[in-house]
Amino acid sequence: MPESLAPLDRLMSTLAKRAAERPAGSYTTKLLDGGPEAIGAKIREEAEELIEAAGESGDADREHAVYEAGDLIYHTLVLLAWRGISLDEVAAELARREGTSGLAEKASRKTN
Numbered sequence: 001m002p003e004s005l006a007p008l009d010r011l012m013s014t015l016a017k018r019a020a021e022r023p024a025g026s027y028t029t030k031l032l033d034g035g036p037e038a039i040g041a042k043i044r045e046e047a048e049e050l051i052e053a054a055g056e057s058g059d060a061d062r063e064h065a066v067y068e069a070g071d072l073i074y075h076t077l078v079l080l081a082w083r084g085i086s087l088d089e090v091a092a093e094l095a096r097r098e099g100t101s102g103l104a105e106k107a108s109r110k111t112n
């Protein structure tokens with residue numbers, strides 16, 4: 001894999017490979033085999049841990065929040081891999097939203 005690929009792209013590429021090959025001895029395989037219920041339970045757990053860590057103050061707590069964010073992002077990407085969704089698709093959705101305030105978007109939904 002080219003060194004220039006961003007870490008998130010490299011991780012997603014690994015997870016897509018895990019989803020296709022399901023090698024034994026892989027934590028990702030274990031999660032994927034559990035399907036959206038098992039992966040979703042971990043996402044909820046990791047989201048709670050991130051929220052708790054982010055609410056704490058101090059340098060060590062800041063590092064803790066970064067660590068928990070890593071866990072949450074990893075498990076979220078595993079769910080995308082399970083569903084066969086690429087990071088490019090998510091990036092395209094975010095690009096589509098670029099420049100539109102959430103408040104304006106919400107207001108437009110109410111009038112439609």
Ligand SMILES: N=c1c2ncn([C@@H]3O[C@H](COP(=O)(O)OP(=O)(O)OP(=O)(O)O)[C@@H](O)[C@H]3O)c2ncn1[C@@H]1O[C@H](COP(=O)(O)O)[C@@H](O)[C@H]1O
Nearest residue numbers: 011014015018025026027028029030042045070071074075
């Ligand atoms: N980025 C990650 C990553 N982040 C977190 N984790 C694992 O996610 C789990 C987090 O769950 P917890 O903190 O709740 O720990 P736990 O209590 O042991 O978890 P449970 O057994 O309760 O589910 C830990 O086992 C972490 O090691 C990850 N596991 C793998 N990766 C990446 O995925 C790649 C492929 O991993 P495998 O498929 O396991 O080879 C690795 O090379 C890494 O790049």
